[in-house]
Amino acid sequence: MSTRMAMIALRRFGLGARPGDIAKVGADPRGFVLAQFDRRTEILLDDPDLEPSHVTMAAAQVAQQQQRLARLIPRESVLDAAQQAIATNSKTDNTEQRQAARAQRPITEMEQKASVQPPMQKANRIRVENFVDEATVRFRHQASTDASFPERLAMFWSNHFCVMARGPVRGIAGAYEREAIRPHVLGRFADMLKAVEQHPAMLIYLDNQLSFGPNSQAGKNQKKGLNENLAREILELHTLGVDGGYTQADVTNFARIITGWTVAGMNTPGVAAGRFFYHAQRHEPGAWAVLGKSYADRGMQAGLDCLDDFARHPGTARHVARKLACHFVADDPPPSLVAKLEKSFRDTDGNLAEVSRTLVSADEAWSLEAKKLLPPIDLVVALSRSLLHRVGAGEMLRLANQLGQSLWQPGSPKGFPDDDNGWTNPSALNERLRIAEQVARVLDKSADPRQLADAVLGPDMHALTRQAIERAETREQGLELLVMSPDFQRR
Amino acid sequence: MSHDHLSCNENLALTRRRLLGGGAASLALWGFMPRAAIAGTRDPRLLTVILRGGLDGISLAAPVGDPDYVRLRQAIAMAKPGETGGGLPLTDLFALNPHMPFLHTLYQKKEALIVHAVHTPYRERSHFDGQDVLESGMPGVAKMADGWLNRALMNLPQQGKVSAKGLSLGPVVPLVMRGKAEVLSWIPKVYNLPLRESTVARLMDLYSHTDPGLAKALTNGLEMVRVADASAATVAGAPAQPAQAPMAARGSLNPNQFREFTEAAETAAKFMKPADGPRIGALSYNGWDTHANEGVVQGTLGNRLGGLDAAIQAMHDGLGPEVWKDTVVMIVTEFGRTARVNGTSGTDHGSATCALFVGGAIKGGRVLADWPGLADVNLYENRDLKPTTDLRAIFKGVLRDHLGIPDGALASVVFPDSGSVKGVDGLVG
Numbered sequence: 001m002s003t004r005m006a007m008i009a010l011r012r013f014g015l016g017a018r019p020g021d022i023a024k025v026g027a028d029p030r031g032f033v034l035a036q037f038d039r040r041t042e043i044l045l046d047d048p049d050l051e052p053s054h055v056t057m058a059a060a061q062v063a064q065q066q067q068r069l070a071r072l073i074p075r076e077s078v079l080d081a082a083q084q085a086i087a088t089n090s091k092t093d094n095t096e097q098r099q100a101a102r103a104q105r106p107i108t109e110m111e112q113k114a115s116v117q118p119p120m121q122k123a124n125r126i127r128v129e130n131f132v133d134e135a136t137v138r139f140r141h142q143a144s145t146d147a148s149f150p151e152r153l154a155m156f157w158s159n160h161f162c163v164m165a166r167g168p169v170r171g172i173a174g175a176y177e178r179e180a181i182r183p184h185v186l187g188r189f190a191d192m193l194k195a196v197e198q199h200p201a202m203l204i205y206l207d208n209q210l211s212f213g214p215n216s217q218a219g220k221n222q223k224k225g226l227n228e229n230l231a232r233e234i235l236e237l238h239t240l241g242v243d244g245g246y247t248q249a250d251v252t253n254f255a256r257i258i259t260g261w262t263v264a265g266m267n268t269p270g271v272a273a274g275r276f277f278y279h280a281q282r283h284e285p286g287a288w289a290v291l292g293k294s295y296a297d298r299g300m301q302a303g304l305d306c307l308d309d310f311a312r313h314p315g316t317a318r319h320v321a322r323k324l325a326c327h328f329v330a331d332d333p334p335p336s337l338v339a340k341l342e343k344s345f346r347d348t349d350g351n352l353a354e355v356s357r358t359l360v361s362a363d364e365a366w367s368l369e370a371k372k373l374l375p376p377i378d379l380v381v382a383l384s385r386s387l388l389h390r391v392g393a394g395e396m397l398r399l400a401n402q403l404g405q406s407l408w409q410p411g412s413p414k415g416f417p418d419d420d421n422g423w424t425n426p427s428a429l430n431e432r433l434r435i436a437e438q439v440a441r442v443l444d445k446s447a448d449p450r451q452l453a454d455a456v457l458g459p460d461m462h463a464l465t466r467q468a469i470e471r472a473e474t475r476e477q478g479l480e481l482l483v484m485s486p487d488f489q490r491r
Numbered sequence: 492m493s494h495d496h497l498s499c500n501e502n503l504a505l506t507r508r509r510l511l512g513g514g515a516a517s518l519a520l521w522g523f524m525p526r527a528a529i530a531g532t533r534d535p536r537l538l539t540v541i542l543r544g545g546l547d548g549i550s551l552a553a554p555v556g557d558p559d560y561v562r563l564r565q566a567i568a569m570a571k572p573g574e575t576g577g578g579l580p581l582t583d584l585f586a587l588n589p590h591m592p593f594l595h596t597l598y599q600k601k602e603a604l605i606v607h608a609v610h611t612p613y614r615e616r617s618h619f620d621g622q623d624v625l626e627s628g629m630p631g632v633a634k635m636a637d638g639w640l641n642r643a644l645m646n647l648p649q650q651g652k653v654s655a656k657g658l659s660l661g662p663v664v665p666l667v668m669r670g671k672a673e674v675l676s677w678i679p680k681v682y683n684l685p686l687r688e689s690t691v692a693r694l695m696d697l698y699s700h701t702d703p704g705l706a707k708a709l710t711n712g713l714e715m716v717r718v719a720d721a722s723a724a725t726v727a728g729a730p731a732q733p734a735q736a737p738m739a740a741r742g743s744l745n746p747n748q749f750r751e752f753t754e755a756a757e758t759a760a761k762f763m764k765p766a767d768g769p770r771i772g773a774l775s776y777n778g779w780d781t782h783a784n785e786g787v788v789q790g791t792l793g794n795r796l797g798g799l800d801a802a803i804q805a806m807h808d809g810l811g812p813e814v815w816k817d818t819v820v821m822i823v824t825e826f827g828r829t830a831r832v833n834g835t836s837g838t839d840h841g842s843a844t845c846a847l848f849v850g851g852a853i854k855g856g857r858v859l860a861d862w863p864g865l866a867d868v869n870l871y872e873n874r875d876l877k878p879t880t881d882l883r884a885i886f887k888g889v890l891r892d893h894l895g896i897p898d899g900a901l902a903s904v905v906f907p908d909s910g911s912v913k914g915v916d917g918l919v920g
Contacts, residue, residue: 486698
């Protein structure tokens with residue numbers, strides 16, 4: 001029985017066992033998970049190679065401005081440059097450019113083509129480079145960390161407050177997670193909420209930089225108005241939840257209150273490009289009522305007050321409690337568990353360390369039946385950990401894409417699905433098996449799947465899983481069955 | 492935007508070939524390969540084919556003349572030659588599975604030798620350990636980093652400074668070919684074909700007993716693949732198949748399954764035919780673990796044997812008559828299966844089995860067997876065909892007489908501690 005609890009600690013509350021991990025859990029699996037709170041600095045992903053989001057934003061903006069300037073250069077010289085690039089492409093199949101680029105770092109096929117239009121290339125490349133660096137650091141950390149539970153929480157909150165890594169956001173999606181999510185994973189929900197909603201990635205993703213108070217100075221001058229997108233998603237997805245009892249008037253008024261929350265451009269006075277900027281000239285004047293409370297026009301502070309109030313709203317406690325229980329325990333979690341989490345959230349004013357502690361302490365969370373299917377990213381992380389990093393960061397990103405979970409690119413602001421139905425469409429299992437086959441082939445043939453199963457599934461794996469692995473025709477097939485077994489696929 | 496998104500993924504993506512660590516680089520080497528220097532005027536080729544999963548030798552070369560055969564095999568016993576669904580005649584005792592007409596032709600031309608009641612020194616029944624013993628060449632289960640075929644490469648008689656390299660077909664270099672001697676590895680396209688039938692069947696079995704949700708998802712996924720395959724076949728017509736006359740006799744093979752066998756065989760022949768090509772190759776075919784619904788003639792095993800027969804023909808045709816006459820293909824498995832049919836119309840892991848040796852260099856047209864008989868008292872542990880011939884004796888005879896590897900090296904280095912197992916004379920020539 002004890003190794004089954006250890007497996008829950010390593011899998012349900014972790015990122016999967018590496019060979020040797022089971023012995024580390026010891027006699028107190030709960031304590032093993034909770035002790036990881038002491039390693040919370042690891043989840044900050046402080047890495048000197050990673051850029052703050054405003055640096056990336058500014059660099060991309062500079063590159064784009066150069067592009068605009070290039071358009072002003074006499075037509076002939078631009079045409080010459082373009083024709084030269086085309087000629088080079090056709091003559092040498094772009095070999096020199098490829099080599100030069102590869103000497104620096106990988107460059108995409110699309111950017112090769114884009115080299116015919118040189119100015120656009122640079123802004124794109126800056127974004128792609130940052131995306132790749134961020135993804136690499138994140139996957140490497142996940143494949144190797146002992147602070148698995150805090151990392152799982154970071155992944156949960158990152159998906160709760162998801163952005164989409166496209167366009168300008170691509171370059172800063174990773175920095176967003178490090179700047180707005182990770183510092184607050186074991187801190188206060190209200191602080192995470194305020195950091196998220198002021199972050200350029202979120203403001204751009206959900207269009208708030210386009211939102212003008214219709215009666216603001218800039219709104220009147222430019223004849224622009226409200227964009228409710230961010231305001232609605234804050235209420236619907238980030239805080240109260242869709243059943244949280246807010247009305248359309250609440251959404252519109254809250255959208256008015258956060259007009260002016262935007263991102264500094266290159267010419268914004270007094271604020272560095274790419275940072276959050278409160279643009280007073282776009283702010284809708286007046287007092288507005290949201291959820292039955294009137295907020296006086298205090299500029300930016302009214303918006304912050306709203307967020308604090310939303311964070312304390314009982315609907316938010318309920319919404320967050322249910323999502324956490326669904327994520328860690330079951331698509332249909334025990335109501336008693338949800339109630340405990342909700343109470344913990346309310347009693348501690350959204351102290352996420354306490355809420356997380358409540359989760360790990362609850363008996364309902366340690367039911368022996370593993371119900372949750374690993375989402376693709378978690379699956380490839382678990383694979384990499386099982387095989388002691390023989391699946392590298394680039395491969396992890398590729399494999400997750402193949403399985404339909406492209407890092408930081410969910411289909412909607414709702415984030416990636418978090419239930420079985422989301423990951424068991426008809427071809428999903430086929431894809432998982434294809435990946436199991438691919439991974440099995442890279443594994444050293446002398447690795448014994450029977451020993452590996454004991455090391456990463458625990459000696460108390462399902463008897464039929466053990467039997468299937470033992471009876472496999474080849475080591476390769478044994479490993480495929482290990483990876484595809486419910487013991488590995490679920491937690 | 493979606494294009495942009497894709498390009499990013501490509502940027503990071505390791506190509507499949509890089510992931511698998513084989514392929515293109517190995518192929519590049521191939522052009523510069525020195526001619527293997529092997530003694531004599533002949534220029535011998537040796538290809539080793541490993542059938543993983545435990546081939547039921549009793550159903551490949553069936554002892555239809557053994558008085559206990561039908562009693563033990565009951566409904567899965569093969570009929571005698573001349574009867575409906577009957578085997579192809581070999582000797583008074585043995586008949587060949589009717590899905591192997593090309594092998595039968597080679598047998599009649601004395602280019603195919605069947606060795607029966609043969610086994611490695613391994614006597615337990617684990618696939619992994621059994622394959623290790625088969626491929627490592629050790630007298631028992633032992634962790635070995637290299638295989639006997641690679642050690643044979645290291646001990647080929649040298650002429651001047653040229654050295655032979657091995658060829659491995661498939662995504663993983665099999666243990667038998669691993670070691671110090673350089674090995675070219677090539678991944679035939681067919682390995683892109685995902686979802687091996689036998690893995691899927693095992694997984695479905697596991698899910699159906701443990702996880703209804705995953706069982707349903709897998710069922711639905713497989714159904715989609717089936718529909719997609721069917722519509723692709725309707726659109727594209729029948730996939731191109733190599734010109735092979737006896738196809739009809741090989742049963743109703745799914746073309747993809749068929750390609751699984753022939754693609755690797757054709758590729759091996761393509762590499763090994765040229766004068767400067769590798770001389771020693773290895774490949775494996777999985778899927779011989781027939782615990783249930785074995786389908787000796789109509790069904791799983793019959794179809795796979797048909798695929799194997801097609802692969803033998805692909806090697807024969809691909810190498811051409813000039814090279815074929817100096818070729819030996821050894822087709823071996825880690826163990827055989829129980830003498831008695833089990834409760835699910837299949838057979839479980841057993842001991843002795845049969846091995847095939849084909850090629851123009853083989854002294855064929857015979858079944859080499861010290862047949863122990865299938866009477867209950869003659870079975871090994873009252874369940875398996877009793878091993879009477881050590882497979883290493885056959886390997887040693889072939890390596891000595893075909894490749895010129897000295898007895899001393901065979902007994903100590905290639906097959907360590909095998910001094911008491913004498914190489915069989917007269918297998919090649």
